Amino acid sequence: MQTFVLAGGCFWCLDAAYRALQGVESVVSGYTGGTTPDPDYELVCTGATGHAEAVKITFDPERIPADVILDAFFTMHDPRQLNHQGADRGTQYRSAMFPADDAQRELFEAARTRASDIWDAPIGDAEGTIVTTIEPLGVFYDAEDYHQDFFAKNPTQGYCLAVAAPKVNKVRARFAQFAA
Template identity: 75%
Template sequence: MTTTFVLAGGCFWCLDAAYRQMRGVHDVVSCYTGGQTDHPTYESVCTGGTGHAEAVAVTFDESELPAQVVLDAFFTMHDPTQLNRQGADVGTQYRSAMFPADDEQRVLFEAARERAGEWWPGEIVTTIEPLGEVTRAEEYHQDFFAKNPTQGYCLAVAVPKVNKVRAQFSEYLRA
């Protein structure tokens, strides 16, 4: 059974790169959601004025990758105690947020946020917001890390996050 979770935890390039390492993940789409404007673009989202977050829609097969693992990896690959930022990326577009598609996902997301509170010092600021319209980000954002492995941001920010997920979830990595 395939499931899609829409999650935001800073720059979507990092989440995309980390999730693509995991077996059972069939697709990762960098996208914008959680805002109040139609047809957001990278440029408009970067202003912080649209209300959108940079997010990923992760589609995975639960028979290969349990939903709990997908969510625990989410809380491993970003710092959910940073309000409206991840490191040097500052603004509501970089917020930590989860966008459930239904009540069942909401329950899973709430449980995952609770678990993360046991691992992280400080308050978890991850919001659980209604899943509204999801807009696919521009093509150059899709699978950005694989297309630009030597880009400075990828080396400085994405690689450590990918490595952290690889170390903590090694049994769920692609062969």
């Protein structure tokens, strides 16, 4: 098994899209990249903790390649949006990758380069560039229970219908051979 920690906007969307792929064994929504110990949702939403809403994806690389997990990440969110995705705004919604070691860092850098080609945007911090950061993996704090598998538990909720469902469908279409 292999585990990646990724942040790309609201964790509900990433959670739902990754659960739609075969070979993904678990997805945990949580917070990482900040300085406040044991943050909760309300505190993270203030932007004061430095944490990002993130997901910890554990997958079987013999069933789904690491590159597919990473390319799906760059498919399900827009890595050109600095500190937001759609209407969700703040550093807690940043696009970030949190490698556990040097090998993951290399995989993440290669995926970010591929995303630059897919989105026809250079890597950088100017408007229209890939702004996804690669940050050290610190402590990952699990989000509250009601955030886990939110999409499946709340399929008719407005955000799920308007934002999460299209992202899940986009990932299923692009990676159909891995769709669950």
